[in-house]
Amino acid sequence: QPLRHDSCPGIPYDKIVTLAKTSYLTFLIEQRGKFLSNFFQCDNGKCVSFDMVCNLVDNCGDKSDEKMCKNHFQCKDSGFYISLVQKCDSKVDCLDHSDECNEACGKEIISGVWLKVLAWAIGGFAVLLNAGSLVRGCLDIATNRKSAHINRTLTILINIGDFLTGLYLLLISVQDSFVIGSSYCKKQSQWLSSEHCAFLGVMNSFASTLSLTSMTALSIFRVLNIRGRTLHITEHEKLKAWLISTIIVIFSSTIPSVPVVGYLEDFFVNGMSYTGISLFIGSGNKRDHLNVFAVYFGKISDPTIPWRTLRNLLNLMFSDNYGK
Numbered sequence: 001q002p003l004r005h006d007s008c009p010g011i012p013y014d015k016i017v018t019l020a021k022t023s024y025l026t027f028l029i030e031q032r033g034k035f036l037s038n039f040f041q042c043d044n045g046k047c048v049s050f051d052m053v054c055n056l057v058d059n060c061g062d063k064s065d066e067k068m069c070k071n072h073f074q075c076k077d078s079g080f081y082i083s084l085v086q087k088c089d090s091k092v093d094c095l096d097h098s099d100e101c102n103e104a105c106g107k108e109i110i111s112g113v114w115l116k117v118l119a120w121a122i123g124g125f126a127v128l129l130n131a132g133s134l135v136r137g138c139l140d141i142a143t144n145r146k147s148a149h150i151n152r153t154l155t156i157l158i159n160i161g162d163f164l165t166g167l168y169l170l171l172i173s174v175q176d177s178f179v180i181g182s183s184y185c186k187k188q189s190q191w192l193s194s195e196h197c198a199f200l201g202v203m204n205s206f207a208s209t210l211s212l213t214s215m216t217a218l219s220i221f222r223v224l225n226i227r228g229r230t231l232h233i234t235e236h237e238k239l240k241a242w243l244i245s246t247i248i249v250i251f252s253s254t255i256p257s258v259p260v261v262g263y264l265e266d267f268f269v270n271g272m273s274y275t276g277i278s279l280f281i282g283s284g285n286k287r288d289h290l291n292v293f294a295v296y297f298g299k300i301s302d303p304t305i306p307w308r309t310l311r312n313l314l315n316l317m318f319s320d321n322y323g324k
Contacts (some may be wrong), residue, residue: 008039008047040065056081073099092189092282100282101185108184109176109191119173126166133159151225153241154218157248161211168204189273189283198260205256213248265307272307277318286310 039047042060052059054069058081066072066081073087074080075094082093088105101107110116137156141149175196180187191197259268271283279292289310290300296317 008041056083075099095278095281097186097282106182106185107188108182109172109180116173116176119169119176123166123169123173126162127170130159130163130166134163149237150221150241150244151218153245154214154221154248157214157245158211158218161207161209161214161252164203164207165211168200168207171200189271190275192283193273202256202260206252209255210248210252213252217244217248266304269307272310274314277314289314 038050040050040053041047042062043064044060044062046060048059048065053065054071056066056072058079059065063079066074071084072081073084075082075096076098077096078094080094082099086093087099088102090100093099110119134156137152137159141152141156175191176184180191184191258264271285272280272289273283274280280288284292286303286305286307290303290305293300293310293313297313
């Protein structure tokens, strides 16, 4: 209902009128030829216009103009307001990550109880079973008990790839259950940019590539055998098996290593995170960096600027004693 005429002493008004069926006066302000009374009274007595209510800004000073609104989310530590559509949108907007790390959209390395159980079970079985196959395969080659030397060698490579995949699942499960746990959501940027995560990523890619490449080579070898090219165990065949294995291992090692090569990071890195620098919330992409640098250095028009240059510009903004 309209405010009493003496509710907002600091605001100049144009008319005081009496409302029908009420026992008090209200005030009106002329706006574009109309007399309006469109003010909201804060809990602390201050008055603001209604267009300042629910606008994601604490105009009252006591947050009462935003208290009952349903179009925003309030960051837990800072108390800042962001639009409700920014909650759980996979982009961190609050310094404390509360817009992404909450009961509605918290994140874990492995989400869900069943996935956690499957990761432990599949990883454990893969490691145990493939370890046994590796031992048996190596003994067969050492004692020359198999006539198809290349066949057995490629099978061993497949076992190695599957063993590493199982080990990867176990190591990820350890990180998820014991090391990072429920704090992963807030530490996601640091984890994804850590050496541990990079190592596990390279290991898993190497394992997958090794298994797939070895299976392809094994299929080709078996097709040749079906066509009558029986390969007996000779020194020549042993040398051929080792040569094929070496090529597969080198190829499988090269593919997953490419993304972690420094001068190729612009093809694979989507964002950078920094500890102790609140200019960038979460993992800032190149556009976020350029927007910040535009205030300090002036507008940078090149959107393809290398990450290396962006890091150098960031270092120029802070002294060595920053944060100490």
